Structures are given as C-alpha cells and as structure tokens.
Amino acid sequence: MVSEIELNKRQEKILEIVKENGPITGENIAEQLNLTRATLRPDLAILTMAGYLDARPRVGYFYTGKTGAQLLTENMKKLFVKDYQSIPVVVKENVSVYDAIVTMFLEDVGTLFVIDEKSLLVGVLSRKDLLRASIGKQELSAIPVNIIMTRMPNITVCKKDDLLLDVAQKLIDKQIDSLPIVKETDEGLEVLGRITKTNLTKAFVALAGEK
Numbered sequence: 445m446v447s448e449i450e451l452n453k454r455q456e457k458i459l460e461i462v463k464e465n466g467p468i469t470g471e472n473i474a475e476q477l478n479l480t481r482a483t484l485r486p487d488l489a490i491l492t493m494a495g496y497l498d499a500r501p502r503v504g505y506f507y508t509g510k511t512g513a514q515l516l517t518e519n520m521k522k523l524f525v526k527d528y529q530s531i532p533v534v535v536k537e538n539v540s541v542y543d544a545i546v547t548m549f550l551e552d553v554g555t556l557f558v559i560d561e562k563s564l565l566v567g568v569l570s571r572k573d574l575l576r577a578s579i580g581k582q583e584l585s586a587i588p589v590n591i592i593m594t595r596m597p598n599i600t601v602c603k604k605d606d607l608l609l610d611v612a613q614k615l616i617d618k619q620i621d622s623l624p625i626v627k628e629t630d631e632g633l634e635v636l637g638r639i640t641k642t643n644l645t646k647a648f649v650a651l652a653g654e655k
C-alpha cells in the first residue's frame with residue numbers, strides 16, 4: 445500500500461511512460477529508461493500493488509487512471525480487524541474494583557473486558573469507570589466489578605472479519621476507545637481479541653506505506 449506522495453522519481457517516470465505508451469511490456473519500459481528488467485521489477489510491483497498500474501499477461505502494463513483518493517479508499521477497504529488486533533485482557537465479573545485497577549496497570553491497557561464463569565462477555569470496564577468508582581470512601585476491594593461495569597446487551601462489539609473502517613465508525617458513534625472482537629456461540633459472546641484507537645493509528649500509518 446503506497447500513497448501518491450510516496451512515489452519516487454523512477455516510479456513517477458514509469459507512470460509517465462505507461463500513461464503515454466500503455467499497454468506496454470516491462471521489457472519496453474526498461475528499454476526506455478535504459479535499465480534492466482530486473483532493476484525495474486520492484487518498482488513495477490509497487491505501482492501494481494498500489495493500484496496505479498494493472499498488468500495483463502502477454503499484453504503488458506497499463507495505467508488504471510485511478511486518483512490518489514480512489515486508491516486510498518480502495519486500500520482502506522482492505523484493512524481488516526484480524527490483521528491489526530491486540531490480545532484482550534479479561535477479568536471475571538466477581539473480581540474487585542481494586543484488583544481490576546491493578547490488572548489494568550500490570551497489563552498496560554485502557555479497557556478490560558469482563559467475563560462470566562463460562563468465559564462469556566458480560567461487560568466492559570474503562571479507565572474512567574474505575575476512576576469514578578474510586579471517588580468517595582468505598583472499600584474498593586469489597587466492590588465487585590459487575591456493579592460498576594457497562595454491561596450486556598449494551599456492549600458494542602466487532603468480528604475479526606470486519607473492516608477497520610467500520611470499527612472506526614463505531615468508536616466515533618459511541619465515543620469509546622476500543623471494541624472486543626467476539627465470536628458468537630449458542631450461549632453468548634466469546635472474546636477473541638481487542639481493537640483500540642492505537643490499532644487504528646497503526647493501520648493509518650501502514651496505509652502511508654511507512655510499515
């Protein structure tokens with residue numbers, strides 16, 4: 445995945461040649477640039493992968509005519525939850541708020557998913573949920589998290605085959621930081637993973653071809 449600005453001089457040259465002469469073989473492009481076919485191969489691969497060029501066997505390369513914005517949209521629709529997910533951190537619903545706070549620090553996450561004795565999703569705990577519970581004089585080790593968590597069926601979830609774009613839209617709509625990635629079973633939702641704003645930020649950078 446490469447954006448328009450990432451193209452180097454040689455790739456720009458190749459685009460020009462194909463625009464004017466396409467369909468044209470790799471061999472012919474190489475000739476015009478005074479380069480070997482082998483030298484050109486990585487550039488042609490990048491231009492084809494990014495969607496600027498299309499290659500047809502026995503015909504050669506031709507220009508797709510797609511704009512940077514079109515290509516960006518197309519490439520965004522190739523980003524899926526399963527390729528950017530993180531490991532979920534879960535706690536049982538009967539653990540104390542105190543222990544949940546400790547877990548959040550030790551695991552270095554901003555959201556904990558709460559599961560029942562069958563390991564099915566029952567709730568979500570955010571940093572602010574835990575902070576809110578900590579205001580006042582309650583004994584934090586005596587309050588179970590299921591008293592303060594956001595609970596099912598009000599949990600927003602996603603599946604591993606969902607588009608990152610759809611996850612981003614849910615995070616915006618619900619004003620939350622992360623979603624559990626779940627699998628539906630007859631008994632309820634099994635937690636398979638976690639997708640956060642950080643994962644989306646990484647995908648954003650990857651889109652620019654930085655990774």
Ligand code: ADP
Nearest residue numbers: 568570571572594598599600619620621622623
């Ligand atoms: P914070 O509250 O720490 O800023 P969030 O913005 O993620 O973190 O959470 C805001 C509220 O939304 C919290 O009460 C939290 O329990 C709830 N929440 C977080 N994630 C989800 C989710 N996937 N589905 C439903 N509620 C959620």
